[in-house]
Amino acid sequence: MMFLEKTVPTTLVVSLLLTATTAYSVPKRVTASSNTITTQVSSSSDDARSWEGKNRGDTRAATHYIGKIKNKQYVHGLRFGDVAVPPGAHVTNATLELYSAGDVGAGSVVMKLAAEQTTNSATFSDAGDLPEGRRTFASVIRNINPTAWESQGFSAATTIDVTSVVQAVVDQTGWRAGNALSIIEHTMTDSTGYISYSTYDRASDRAPRLTISFDMSDTDVVTTTPITPVPEPAPTTPSTPAPGITTAAWVYPGRPACEAATAYSDGRNIDVLKPEYFTVTAAGDLQLLSEAVAGCNGFSTTNVSSIRANSQQSFVTVSAGGAQTKAFVEGSWARQSTTIKTLVDFVTAQKMDGVEIDFEGFGAWSSATYYAYLRFLSELGLALHAANKQLMVDVPPIGTTLEESYYQLTYKDIASLPIDYIVVMAYDYQYDYGAGQAVAPHQWVERVVTNAQRYIAADRLVVGMPAYGYYGTVGSYNLTVTTSELVAAKAGAASFTRDAQSAELMAVANGVAYVYQDGVSLRQKRALLESLGVKHISVWALGGNVWFE
Numbered sequence: 001m002m003f004l005e006k007t008v009p010t011t012l013v014v015s016l017l018l019t020a021t022t023a024y025s026v027p028k029r030v031t032a033s034s035n036t037i038t039t040q041v042s043s044s045s046d047d048a049r050s051w052e053g054k055n056r057g058d059t060r061a062a063t064h065y066i067g068k069i070k071n072k073q074y075v076h077g078l079r080f081g082d083v084a085v086p087p088g089a090h091v092t093n094a095t096l097e098l099y100s101a102g103d104v105g106a107g108s109v110v111m112k113l114a115a116e117q118t119t120n121s122a123t124f125s126d127a128g129d130l131p132e133g134r135r136t137f138a139s140v141i142r143n144i145n146p147t148a149w150e151s152q153g154f155s156a157a158t159t160i161d162v163t164s165v166v167q168a169v170v171d172q173t174g175w176r177a178g179n180a181l182s183i184i185e186h187t188m189t190d191s192t193g194y195i196s197y198s199t200y201d202r203a204s205d206r207a208p209r210l211t212i213s214f215d216m217s218d219t220d221v222v223t224t225t226p227i228t229p230v231p232e233p234a235p236t237t238p239s240t241p242a243p244g245i246t247t248a249a250w251v252y253p254g255r256p257a258c259e260a261a262t263a264y265s266d267g268r269n270i271d272v273l274k275p276e277y278f279t280v281t282a283a284g285d286l287q288l289l290s291e292a293v294a295g296c297n298g299f300s301t302t303n304v305s306s307i308r309a310n311s312q313q314s315f316v317t318v319s320a321g322g323a324q325t326k327a328f329v330e331g332s333w334a335r336q337s338t339t340i341k342t343l344v345d346f347v348t349a350q351k352m353d354g355v356e357i358d359f360e361g362f363g364a365w366s367s368a369t370y371y372a373y374l375r376f377l378s379e380l381g382l383a384l385h386a387a388n389k390q391l392m393v394d395v396p397p398i399g400t401t402l403e404e405s406y407y408q409l410t411y412k413d414i415a416s417l418p419i420d421y422i423v424v425m426a427y428d429y430q431y432d433y434g435a436g437q438a439v440a441p442h443q444w445v446e447r448v449v450t451n452a453q454r455y456i457a458a459d460r461l462v463v464g465m466p467a468y469g470y471y472g473t474v475g476s477y478n479l480t481v482t483t484s485e486l487v488a489a490k491a492g493a494a495s496f497t498r499d500a501q502s503a504e505l506m507a508v509a510n511g512v513a514y515v516y517q518d519g520v521s522l523r524q525k526r527a528l529l530e531s532l533g534v535k536h537i538s539v540w541a542l543g544g545n546v547w548f549e
Helices: 163-170 260-264 301-309 322-329 333-349 367-386 411-415 442-455 484-491 519-531
Strands: 027-030 035-040 047-051 063-067 074-083 090-097 109-116 136-144 159-161 179-187 194-198 209-215 219-222 246-251 272-280 286-288 313-320 354-359 390-395 421-425 461-466 469-473 480-482 505-509 512-516 536-540
Touching (some): 063 074, 063 179, 090 163, 136 163, 163 179, 260 301, 272 322, 272 354, 286 333, 301 313, 313 333, 322 354, 333 367, 354 367, 390 411, 421 442, 421 536, 442 519, 461 519, 469 484, 480 484, 484 512, 519 536
Parallel strands (some): 246 272, 354 390, 421 461, 461 536
Antiparallel strands (some): 027 219, 074 179, 090 159, 109 136, 109 179, 469 480, 505 512
16 A cells, blocks of 8 residues: 655666676666647537437537437537647647536536547548547546536636547557547436537637647666676466456455455455565564464465465565665665565465565655665566566556656666566555545546556556545545545444545545545446556455445
Protein backbone atom coordinates (compact mmCIF):
# COMPACT_ATOMS: atom_id res chain seq x y z
CA MET A 1 0.00 0.00 0.00
CA MET A 2 1.44 3.31 -1.04
CA PHE A 3 1.64 6.31 1.31
CA LEU A 4 2.75 9.19 -0.89
CA GLU A 5 5.52 11.37 0.48
CA LYS A 6 5.82 14.56 -1.53
CA THR A 7 9.50 15.24 -1.24
CA VAL A 8 10.89 16.79 -4.41
CA PRO A 9 13.76 14.59 -5.60
CA THR A 10 17.29 15.90 -5.44
CA THR A 11 19.43 15.93 -8.56
CA LEU A 12 20.05 12.40 -9.78
CA VAL A 13 23.50 11.13 -8.91
CA VAL A 14 24.55 8.39 -11.27
CA SER A 15 28.09 7.62 -10.19
CA LEU A 16 27.42 5.36 -7.22
CA LEU A 17 29.43 2.52 -5.80
CA LEU A 18 28.48 0.27 -8.72
CA THR A 19 31.58 -1.40 -9.94
CA ALA A 20 31.28 -4.69 -11.78
CA THR A 21 29.73 -5.50 -15.12
CA THR A 22 26.34 -7.12 -15.71
CA ALA A 23 23.67 -7.15 -18.38
CA TYR A 24 21.53 -4.69 -16.43
CA SER A 25 22.95 -1.17 -16.52
CA VAL A 26 21.04 1.62 -14.84
CA PRO A 27 19.56 4.11 -17.32
CA LYS A 28 18.59 7.65 -16.58
CA ARG A 29 16.07 9.49 -18.66
CA VAL A 30 16.28 12.79 -20.50
CA THR A 31 12.86 14.06 -21.55
CA ALA A 32 12.13 16.72 -24.14
CA SER A 33 10.12 19.76 -23.07
CA SER A 34 6.34 19.47 -23.18
CA ASN A 35 4.09 21.10 -25.77
CA THR A 36 0.40 22.01 -25.62
CA ILE A 37 -1.95 22.71 -28.51
CA THR A 38 -5.64 23.56 -28.67
CA THR A 39 -7.82 22.98 -31.71
CA GLN A 40 -11.53 23.74 -32.07
CA VAL A 41 -14.37 22.54 -34.28
CA SER A 42 -14.29 25.10 -37.09
CA SER A 43 -17.22 24.38 -39.42
CA SER A 44 -20.76 22.97 -39.48
CA SER A 45 -19.52 19.80 -41.11
CA ASP A 46 -17.07 19.17 -38.26
CA ASP A 47 -19.76 18.44 -35.65
CA ALA A 48 -22.66 16.19 -36.57
CA ARG A 49 -25.27 13.98 -35.00
CA SER A 50 -27.14 10.88 -36.03
CA TRP A 51 -29.88 8.89 -34.36
CA GLU A 52 -28.85 5.60 -32.78
CA GLY A 53 -29.91 2.75 -35.08
CA LYS A 54 -31.20 5.03 -37.84
CA ASN A 55 -29.37 6.07 -40.98
CA ARG A 56 -30.16 9.75 -40.69
CA GLY A 57 -28.84 12.80 -38.96
CA ASP A 58 -27.57 16.29 -39.65
CA THR A 59 -24.67 18.70 -39.33
CA ARG A 60 -26.72 21.80 -38.52
CA ALA A 61 -27.92 21.19 -34.96
CA ALA A 62 -27.03 24.09 -32.65
CA THR A 63 -27.20 21.86 -29.56
CA HIS A 64 -26.12 18.27 -29.00
CA TYR A 65 -27.69 16.07 -26.33
CA ILE A 66 -25.99 13.19 -24.51
CA GLY A 67 -28.21 10.78 -22.60
CA LYS A 68 -31.85 9.88 -23.01
CA ILE A 69 -34.14 12.68 -24.15
CA LYS A 70 -37.63 12.10 -25.57
CA ASN A 71 -36.77 8.41 -25.94
CA LYS A 72 -33.97 9.27 -28.39
CA GLN A 73 -30.29 8.48 -28.19
CA TYR A 74 -27.87 10.35 -30.40
CA VAL A 75 -24.46 9.53 -31.77
CA HIS A 76 -22.26 12.61 -32.17
CA GLY A 77 -19.13 13.17 -34.19
CA LEU A 78 -16.60 15.91 -33.42
CA ARG A 79 -13.83 16.49 -35.94
CA PHE A 80 -10.71 18.47 -35.06
CA GLY A 81 -8.50 19.60 -37.90
CA ASP A 82 -4.83 20.58 -37.94
CA VAL A 83 -3.87 18.50 -34.90
CA ALA A 84 -0.21 19.50 -34.67
CA VAL A 85 0.99 16.46 -32.73
CA PRO A 86 3.83 14.62 -34.49
CA PRO A 87 4.00 10.83 -34.83
CA GLY A 88 5.78 9.17 -31.93
CA ALA A 89 4.61 11.78 -29.43
CA HIS A 90 3.68 10.80 -25.89
CA VAL A 91 0.33 12.39 -25.06
CA THR A 92 0.59 13.39 -21.41
CA ASN A 93 -2.91 14.87 -21.24
CA ALA A 94 -5.81 15.44 -23.63
CA THR A 95 -9.16 16.99 -22.75
CA LEU A 96 -12.38 17.49 -24.67
CA GLU A 97 -13.95 20.78 -23.59
CA LEU A 98 -17.69 21.21 -24.17
CA TYR A 99 -19.74 24.39 -23.72
CA SER A 100 -22.75 23.41 -21.61
CA ALA A 101 -26.03 24.66 -23.08
CA GLY A 102 -27.63 24.43 -19.63
CA ASP A 103 -30.44 22.05 -20.61
CA VAL A 104 -30.14 18.97 -18.41
CA GLY A 105 -32.32 16.12 -17.22
CA ALA A 106 -31.97 14.52 -13.81
CA GLY A 107 -30.53 11.04 -13.61
CA SER A 108 -27.33 9.34 -14.65
CA VAL A 109 -25.51 9.96 -17.91
CA VAL A 110 -23.00 7.40 -19.12
CA MET A 111 -21.22 8.17 -22.36
CA LYS A 112 -18.69 6.33 -24.48
CA LEU A 113 -16.08 8.30 -26.40
CA ALA A 114 -14.08 6.59 -29.12
CA ALA A 115 -11.62 7.64 -31.80
CA GLU A 116 -12.39 7.20 -35.46
CA GLN A 117 -9.96 4.58 -36.72
CA THR A 118 -8.24 6.57 -39.42
CA THR A 119 -5.08 8.64 -39.71
CA ASN A 120 -6.83 11.67 -41.25
CA SER A 121 -10.52 12.06 -40.52
CA ALA A 122 -12.90 13.42 -43.17
CA THR A 123 -15.71 15.90 -42.51
CA PHE A 124 -19.27 14.74 -41.90
CA SER A 125 -22.23 15.30 -44.21
CA ASP A 126 -26.01 15.02 -44.18
CA ALA A 127 -25.90 12.65 -47.13
CA GLY A 128 -24.98 9.48 -45.32
CA ASP A 129 -21.46 10.17 -43.99
CA LEU A 130 -22.67 10.28 -40.40
CA PRO A 131 -21.00 9.64 -37.03
CA GLU A 132 -22.78 6.32 -36.49
CA GLY A 133 -21.20 4.83 -39.59
CA ARG A 134 -17.60 5.68 -38.69
CA ARG A 135 -15.31 2.83 -37.64
CA THR A 136 -14.01 3.44 -34.12
CA PHE A 137 -11.47 2.11 -31.62
CA ALA A 138 -9.81 3.07 -28.31
CA SER A 139 -13.01 3.86 -26.43
CA VAL A 140 -13.39 5.17 -22.89
CA ILE A 141 -16.51 5.41 -20.72
CA ARG A 142 -17.34 8.47 -18.65
CA ASN A 143 -19.99 8.98 -15.95
CA ILE A 144 -21.48 12.48 -16.11
CA ASN A 145 -23.34 14.33 -13.35
CA PRO A 146 -26.06 16.47 -15.06
CA THR A 147 -26.28 18.81 -12.07
CA ALA A 148 -22.75 20.07 -12.80
CA TRP A 149 -23.88 21.04 -16.32
CA GLU A 150 -26.75 23.33 -15.28
CA SER A 151 -24.70 26.50 -15.80
CA GLN A 152 -23.88 27.49 -19.36
CA GLY A 153 -20.27 27.72 -20.48
CA PHE A 154 -16.97 25.87 -20.49
CA SER A 155 -15.97 24.61 -17.03
CA ALA A 156 -14.00 21.92 -15.27
CA ALA A 157 -17.19 19.85 -15.00
CA THR A 158 -17.68 19.92 -18.79
CA THR A 159 -14.05 19.01 -19.51
CA ILE A 160 -13.57 15.31 -20.26
CA ASP A 161 -10.30 13.36 -20.18
CA VAL A 162 -9.61 11.66 -23.54
CA THR A 163 -5.86 11.10 -23.20
CA SER A 164 -5.88 7.43 -24.15
CA VAL A 165 -8.20 8.09 -27.10
CA VAL A 166 -5.90 10.71 -28.61
CA GLN A 167 -2.78 8.64 -27.91
CA ALA A 168 -4.29 5.74 -29.87
CA VAL A 169 -4.83 7.98 -32.90
CA VAL A 170 -1.30 9.39 -32.80
CA ASP A 171 0.16 5.89 -32.44
CA GLN A 172 -1.32 4.73 -35.75
CA THR A 173 1.06 4.06 -38.62
CA GLY A 174 0.56 6.85 -41.13
CA TRP A 175 -0.39 9.57 -38.65
CA ARG A 176 1.16 12.97 -39.44
CA ALA A 177 1.21 16.29 -37.61
CA GLY A 178 -1.53 18.52 -39.01
CA ASN A 179 -3.92 15.67 -39.76
CA ALA A 180 -7.49 15.61 -38.46
CA LEU A 181 -9.02 13.31 -35.86
CA SER A 182 -12.64 12.67 -34.89
CA ILE A 183 -14.12 11.66 -31.56
CA ILE A 184 -17.41 9.76 -31.71
CA GLU A 185 -19.79 9.99 -28.72
CA HIS A 186 -22.36 7.34 -27.84
CA THR A 187 -24.95 7.31 -25.04
CA MET A 188 -24.78 4.11 -23.02
CA THR A 189 -28.02 2.22 -22.48
CA ASP A 190 -28.00 2.60 -18.67
CA SER A 191 -28.29 6.40 -18.92
CA THR A 192 -31.45 7.86 -17.38
CA GLY A 193 -30.77 11.62 -17.59
CA TYR A 194 -29.25 13.93 -20.19
CA ILE A 195 -26.93 16.89 -20.72
CA SER A 196 -26.48 19.32 -23.59
CA TYR A 197 -23.70 21.32 -25.19
CA SER A 198 -23.37 23.96 -27.90
CA THR A 199 -21.97 23.32 -31.36
CA TYR A 200 -20.30 25.45 -34.02
CA ASP A 201 -23.75 26.28 -35.40
CA ARG A 202 -24.70 27.96 -32.13
CA ALA A 203 -21.55 30.12 -32.05
CA SER A 204 -18.03 29.51 -33.27
CA ASP A 205 -16.51 30.43 -29.89
CA ARG A 206 -18.76 27.86 -28.17
CA ALA A 207 -17.73 25.00 -30.43
CA PRO A 208 -16.08 21.94 -28.82
CA ARG A 209 -12.35 22.28 -28.11
CA LEU A 210 -9.60 19.69 -27.88
CA THR A 211 -6.48 20.52 -25.84
CA ILE A 212 -3.51 18.16 -26.09
CA SER A 213 -0.28 18.21 -24.08
CA PHE A 214 2.53 16.00 -25.33
CA ASP A 215 6.25 15.42 -25.30
CA MET A 216 8.50 13.54 -27.64
CA SER A 217 10.16 10.18 -27.07
CA ASP A 218 12.55 9.93 -24.17
CA THR A 219 16.29 9.53 -24.62
CA ASP A 220 18.00 6.86 -22.57
CA VAL A 221 21.55 7.37 -21.36
CA VAL A 222 23.25 4.32 -19.85
CA THR A 223 25.37 5.09 -16.85
CA THR A 224 29.07 4.44 -17.11
CA THR A 225 29.06 2.52 -13.82
CA PRO A 226 26.94 -0.56 -14.27
CA ILE A 227 25.32 -2.65 -11.58
CA THR A 228 27.10 -5.29 -9.49
CA PRO A 229 27.43 -8.68 -10.75
CA VAL A 230 25.81 -12.05 -10.72
CA PRO A 231 26.34 -14.21 -13.83
CA GLU A 232 23.29 -14.17 -16.10
CA PRO A 233 21.72 -17.63 -15.87
CA ALA A 234 20.49 -19.60 -18.85
CA PRO A 235 16.80 -18.97 -19.64
CA THR A 236 14.53 -20.95 -17.36
CA THR A 237 10.86 -21.79 -17.25
CA PRO A 238 8.93 -20.24 -14.34
CA SER A 239 7.64 -22.67 -11.73
CA THR A 240 4.08 -21.95 -12.82
CA PRO A 241 3.19 -20.62 -16.27
CA ALA A 242 2.35 -16.91 -16.18
CA PRO A 243 -1.45 -16.69 -16.15
CA GLY A 244 -3.51 -14.79 -18.70
CA ILE A 245 -6.14 -12.49 -17.19
CA THR A 246 -5.55 -12.98 -13.48
CA THR A 247 -6.78 -11.66 -10.16
CA ALA A 248 -4.33 -11.40 -7.28
CA ALA A 249 -4.88 -10.28 -3.70
CA TRP A 250 -2.70 -9.21 -0.79
CA VAL A 251 -3.00 -10.96 2.59
CA TYR A 252 -1.73 -9.05 5.64
CA PRO A 253 -1.11 -10.31 9.18
CA GLY A 254 -3.03 -9.12 12.21
CA ARG A 255 -6.29 -7.29 12.73
CA PRO A 256 -8.45 -6.12 11.05
CA ALA A 257 -7.59 -8.63 8.30
CA CYS A 258 -8.20 -11.85 10.22
CA GLU A 259 -11.07 -12.82 7.89
CA ALA A 260 -8.67 -13.13 4.94
CA ALA A 261 -8.42 -16.92 5.09
CA THR A 262 -12.20 -17.22 5.07
CA ALA A 263 -12.33 -14.87 2.09
CA TYR A 264 -9.80 -16.65 -0.09
CA SER A 265 -11.19 -20.12 0.69
CA ASP A 266 -14.88 -19.40 0.06
CA GLY A 267 -14.79 -20.22 -3.66
CA ARG A 268 -14.21 -16.76 -5.11
CA ASN A 269 -11.89 -16.53 -8.11
CA ILE A 270 -8.43 -15.54 -6.87
CA ASP A 271 -5.53 -16.75 -8.98
CA VAL A 272 -2.59 -15.34 -6.99
CA LEU A 273 -2.28 -14.88 -3.22
CA LYS A 274 0.43 -12.67 -1.74
CA PRO A 275 0.87 -13.01 2.04
CA GLU A 276 3.15 -10.53 3.79
CA TYR A 277 5.55 -12.78 5.68
CA PHE A 278 8.54 -10.42 5.83
CA THR A 279 9.22 -6.80 6.66
CA VAL A 280 12.37 -4.69 7.06
CA THR A 281 13.20 -3.21 10.46
CA ALA A 282 14.32 0.35 11.15
CA ALA A 283 17.89 -0.94 11.27
CA GLY A 284 17.54 -2.42 7.79
CA ASP A 285 17.31 -6.08 8.79
CA LEU A 286 14.91 -8.62 7.29
CA GLN A 287 12.31 -9.79 9.83
CA LEU A 288 10.04 -12.83 9.52
CA LEU A 289 6.43 -12.04 10.44
CA SER A 290 5.52 -15.34 12.04
CA GLU A 291 2.03 -16.01 13.33
CA ALA A 292 3.41 -15.94 16.87
CA VAL A 293 4.83 -12.45 16.29
CA ALA A 294 2.33 -10.83 13.91
CA GLY A 295 -0.91 -12.64 14.70
CA CYS A 296 -3.48 -14.06 12.29
CA ASN A 297 -2.28 -14.60 8.70
CA GLY A 298 1.35 -14.46 9.82
CA PHE A 299 3.72 -17.14 8.62
CA SER A 300 3.23 -20.71 9.76
CA THR A 301 3.47 -23.96 7.84
CA THR A 302 -0.30 -24.33 8.18
CA ASN A 303 -0.99 -20.85 6.83
CA VAL A 304 1.35 -21.12 3.87
CA SER A 305 -0.16 -24.52 3.00
CA SER A 306 -3.60 -22.89 3.02
CA ILE A 307 -2.33 -20.10 0.75
CA ARG A 308 -0.96 -22.61 -1.76
CA ALA A 309 -4.10 -24.76 -1.66
CA ASN A 310 -6.34 -21.81 -2.54
CA SER A 311 -4.34 -20.21 -5.35
CA GLN A 312 -2.65 -21.04 -8.62
CA GLN A 313 0.41 -18.98 -7.66
CA SER A 314 1.72 -17.56 -4.40
CA PHE A 315 4.27 -14.82 -3.77
CA VAL A 316 5.71 -13.84 -0.41
CA THR A 317 5.46 -10.08 0.13
CA VAL A 318 8.36 -8.18 1.71
CA SER A 319 7.42 -4.68 2.91
CA ALA A 320 9.43 -1.61 3.90
CA GLY A 321 8.79 2.10 4.34
CA GLY A 322 11.08 4.89 3.16
CA ALA A 323 13.45 4.92 6.15
CA GLN A 324 13.65 1.13 6.27
CA THR A 325 14.35 0.95 2.53
CA LYS A 326 17.19 3.46 2.88
CA ALA A 327 18.70 1.58 5.83
CA PHE A 328 18.56 -1.70 3.93
CA VAL A 329 19.69 -0.81 0.40
CA GLU A 330 22.35 1.68 1.50
CA GLY A 331 23.71 -0.74 4.09
CA SER A 332 26.30 -3.43 3.55
CA TRP A 333 26.18 -5.52 0.42
CA ALA A 334 26.93 -8.58 2.53
CA ARG A 335 23.62 -8.11 4.34
CA GLN A 336 21.74 -7.70 1.07
CA SER A 337 23.35 -10.85 -0.31
CA THR A 338 22.30 -12.73 2.81
CA THR A 339 18.76 -11.36 2.45
CA ILE A 340 18.58 -12.47 -1.18
CA LYS A 341 19.67 -15.98 -0.21
CA THR A 342 17.16 -16.06 2.65
CA LEU A 343 14.28 -15.11 0.35
CA VAL A 344 15.24 -17.55 -2.40
CA ASP A 345 15.64 -20.36 0.14
CA PHE A 346 12.31 -19.44 1.76
CA VAL A 347 10.18 -19.59 -1.40
CA THR A 348 11.95 -22.77 -2.45
CA ALA A 349 11.35 -24.50 0.88
CA GLN A 350 7.73 -23.30 1.12
CA LYS A 351 7.00 -24.21 -2.52
CA MET A 352 5.93 -20.66 -3.36
CA ASP A 353 6.31 -19.14 -6.81
CA GLY A 354 8.27 -16.03 -6.01
CA VAL A 355 8.91 -12.85 -4.04
CA GLU A 356 7.06 -9.53 -4.12
CA ILE A 357 9.04 -6.45 -3.06
CA ASP A 358 6.86 -3.67 -1.64
CA PHE A 359 9.40 -1.01 -0.65
CA GLU A 360 7.74 2.41 -0.42
CA GLY A 361 8.18 5.98 0.76
CA PHE A 362 9.30 6.69 -2.82
CA GLY A 363 9.04 10.47 -2.56
CA ALA A 364 11.68 10.60 0.19
CA TRP A 365 14.26 8.50 -1.64
CA SER A 366 17.57 10.08 -2.59
CA SER A 367 19.28 9.16 -5.83
CA ALA A 368 21.68 7.02 -3.79
CA THR A 369 18.75 5.09 -2.31
CA TYR A 370 17.19 4.66 -5.73
CA TYR A 371 20.21 3.31 -7.54
CA ALA A 372 21.09 1.02 -4.64
CA TYR A 373 17.49 -0.23 -4.80
CA LEU A 374 17.81 -0.96 -8.54
CA ARG A 375 21.00 -2.88 -7.84
CA PHE A 376 19.24 -4.97 -5.18
CA LEU A 377 16.29 -5.73 -7.48
CA SER A 378 18.63 -6.80 -10.27
CA GLU A 379 20.52 -9.22 -8.04
CA LEU A 380 17.35 -10.58 -6.45
CA GLY A 381 15.71 -11.11 -9.84
CA LEU A 382 18.70 -12.98 -11.21
CA ALA A 383 18.94 -15.17 -8.11
CA LEU A 384 15.23 -16.01 -8.20
CA HIS A 385 15.34 -16.85 -11.90
CA ALA A 386 18.32 -19.13 -11.32
CA ALA A 387 16.13 -20.99 -8.81
CA ASN A 388 13.20 -21.13 -11.26
CA LYS A 389 11.27 -18.54 -9.24
CA GLN A 390 9.79 -15.14 -10.10
CA LEU A 391 10.09 -11.54 -8.93
CA MET A 392 7.22 -9.08 -8.53
CA VAL A 393 7.86 -5.42 -7.63
CA ASP A 394 5.40 -2.72 -6.47
CA VAL A 395 5.73 0.81 -7.87
CA PRO A 396 3.84 4.09 -7.29
CA PRO A 397 1.10 5.46 -9.57
CA ILE A 398 2.62 7.87 -12.11
CA GLY A 399 0.31 9.41 -14.70
CA THR A 400 1.83 12.83 -15.37
CA THR A 401 5.22 14.50 -15.45
CA LEU A 402 4.25 16.33 -12.24
CA GLU A 403 3.63 13.06 -10.44
CA GLU A 404 6.85 11.63 -11.83
CA SER A 405 8.76 14.60 -10.41
CA TYR A 406 7.93 13.42 -6.87
CA TYR A 407 9.98 10.28 -7.33
CA GLN A 408 13.44 9.12 -8.26
CA LEU A 409 11.77 6.00 -9.66
CA THR A 410 10.70 5.67 -13.31
CA TYR A 411 8.77 2.86 -14.95
CA LYS A 412 11.35 2.61 -17.71
CA ASP A 413 14.15 1.89 -15.24
CA ILE A 414 12.15 -0.77 -13.42
CA ALA A 415 11.06 -2.41 -16.68
CA SER A 416 14.72 -2.79 -17.73
CA LEU A 417 15.47 -5.12 -14.81
CA PRO A 418 14.95 -8.91 -14.47
CA ILE A 419 11.47 -8.51 -12.99
CA ASP A 420 8.56 -10.72 -14.01
CA TYR A 421 5.63 -8.60 -12.79
CA ILE A 422 5.47 -4.87 -12.05
CA VAL A 423 2.55 -3.84 -9.82
CA VAL A 424 1.37 -0.26 -10.33
CA MET A 425 -0.46 0.70 -7.13
CA ALA A 426 -3.24 2.73 -8.73
CA TYR A 427 -4.93 3.88 -5.52
CA ASP A 428 -4.34 6.19 -2.50
CA TYR A 429 -5.36 9.29 -4.48
CA GLN A 430 -6.76 10.70 -1.21
CA TYR A 431 -3.25 11.13 0.16
CA ASP A 432 -2.57 13.69 -2.57
CA TYR A 433 -5.77 15.71 -2.22
CA GLY A 434 -7.13 15.17 1.27
CA ALA A 435 -10.08 13.53 2.98
CA GLY A 436 -13.25 13.60 0.93
CA GLN A 437 -11.52 12.53 -2.28
CA ALA A 438 -11.88 9.16 -3.95
CA VAL A 439 -9.34 6.41 -3.38
CA ALA A 440 -9.02 5.75 -7.12
CA PRO A 441 -10.90 8.10 -9.51
CA HIS A 442 -11.48 6.49 -12.90
CA GLN A 443 -9.83 9.21 -15.02
CA TRP A 444 -6.74 9.30 -12.81
CA VAL A 445 -6.43 5.51 -12.92
CA GLU A 446 -6.72 5.62 -16.70
CA ARG A 447 -3.89 8.17 -16.96
CA VAL A 448 -1.68 6.08 -14.69
CA VAL A 449 -2.35 2.86 -16.60
CA THR A 450 -1.88 4.49 -20.00
CA ASN A 451 1.49 5.86 -18.91
CA ALA A 452 2.57 2.52 -17.44
CA GLN A 453 1.66 0.75 -20.68
CA ARG A 454 4.23 2.87 -22.51
CA TYR A 455 7.03 1.09 -20.66
CA ILE A 456 5.65 -2.17 -19.27
CA ALA A 457 4.45 -5.01 -21.49
CA ALA A 458 0.92 -6.26 -20.85
CA ASP A 459 2.13 -9.66 -19.66
CA ARG A 460 4.29 -7.99 -16.98
CA LEU A 461 1.91 -5.21 -15.91
CA VAL A 462 -0.25 -5.75 -12.83
CA VAL A 463 -2.55 -2.92 -11.76
CA GLY A 464 -3.40 -2.63 -8.08
CA MET A 465 -6.96 -1.67 -7.17
CA PRO A 466 -8.49 -0.84 -3.77
CA ALA A 467 -11.10 -2.75 -1.79
CA TYR A 468 -10.50 -0.67 1.35
CA GLY A 469 -11.89 2.56 2.79
CA TYR A 470 -10.83 5.46 4.97
CA TYR A 471 -12.14 8.34 7.06
CA GLY A 472 -10.78 11.72 8.16
CA THR A 473 -11.63 15.37 8.69
CA VAL A 474 -12.70 16.87 5.37
CA GLY A 475 -9.73 18.36 3.52
CA SER A 476 -7.14 17.08 5.97
CA TYR A 477 -4.32 14.65 5.23
CA ASN A 478 -4.58 12.90 8.59
CA LEU A 479 -6.49 9.85 7.39
CA THR A 480 -7.37 6.52 8.92
CA VAL A 481 -7.19 3.76 6.32
CA THR A 482 -9.01 0.59 7.27
CA THR A 483 -11.39 -2.03 5.93
CA SER A 484 -14.57 -1.08 4.14
CA GLU A 485 -16.58 -2.91 6.82
CA LEU A 486 -15.08 -0.77 9.60
CA VAL A 487 -15.56 2.48 7.66
CA ALA A 488 -19.25 1.71 7.12
CA ALA A 489 -19.64 0.86 10.81
CA LYS A 490 -17.74 3.98 11.91
CA ALA A 491 -20.00 6.21 9.79
CA GLY A 492 -23.08 5.01 11.67
CA ALA A 493 -26.23 6.60 10.28
CA ALA A 494 -24.41 8.82 7.78
CA SER A 495 -26.05 8.88 4.34
CA PHE A 496 -23.78 7.49 1.61
CA THR A 497 -23.99 8.38 -2.08
CA ARG A 498 -22.12 6.87 -5.01
CA ASP A 499 -19.45 9.13 -6.49
CA ALA A 500 -19.88 9.33 -10.27
CA GLN A 501 -16.14 9.75 -10.90
CA SER A 502 -15.03 6.65 -8.97
CA ALA A 503 -18.16 4.58 -8.19
CA GLU A 504 -17.04 4.70 -4.54
CA LEU A 505 -19.45 5.26 -1.65
CA MET A 506 -18.97 8.60 0.12
CA ALA A 507 -20.51 10.40 3.08
CA VAL A 508 -19.76 13.43 5.25
CA ALA A 509 -21.01 13.67 8.83
CA ASN A 510 -19.96 16.28 11.40
CA GLY A 511 -17.06 17.38 9.21
CA VAL A 512 -15.67 13.86 8.77
CA ALA A 513 -15.48 12.25 5.34
CA TYR A 514 -16.10 8.52 4.97
CA VAL A 515 -15.19 6.67 1.76
CA TYR A 516 -15.31 2.96 1.05
CA GLN A 517 -15.75 0.33 -1.66
CA ASP A 518 -18.54 -2.12 -2.35
CA GLY A 519 -19.09 -4.79 -5.00
CA VAL A 520 -20.37 -2.23 -7.50
CA SER A 521 -17.31 0.01 -7.26
CA LEU A 522 -14.96 -2.96 -7.54
CA ARG A 523 -16.83 -4.23 -10.59
CA GLN A 524 -16.64 -0.84 -12.31
CA LYS A 525 -12.94 -0.48 -11.52
CA ARG A 526 -12.20 -3.92 -12.91
CA ALA A 527 -14.27 -3.18 -16.04
CA LEU A 528 -12.26 0.00 -16.62
CA LEU A 529 -8.97 -1.87 -16.35
CA GLU A 530 -10.17 -4.61 -18.67
CA SER A 531 -11.27 -1.97 -21.21
CA LEU A 532 -7.71 -0.59 -21.12
CA GLY A 533 -6.27 -4.00 -21.98
CA VAL A 534 -4.94 -4.80 -18.50
CA LYS A 535 -4.34 -8.54 -18.08
CA HIS A 536 -3.48 -8.74 -14.37
CA ILE A 537 -5.04 -6.99 -11.36
CA SER A 538 -4.19 -7.11 -7.66
CA VAL A 539 -6.69 -6.20 -4.94
CA TRP A 540 -5.67 -4.45 -1.70
CA ALA A 541 -6.55 -6.35 0.44
CA LEU A 542 -8.38 -9.43 1.76
CA GLY A 543 -10.05 -9.50 5.18
CA GLY A 544 -12.88 -7.15 6.15
CA ASN A 545 -13.27 -5.86 2.61
CA VAL A 546 -15.83 -6.67 -0.07
CA TRP A 547 -15.25 -8.55 -3.31
CA PHE A 548 -16.51 -8.16 -6.84
CA GLU A 549 -20.28 -8.16 -7.18
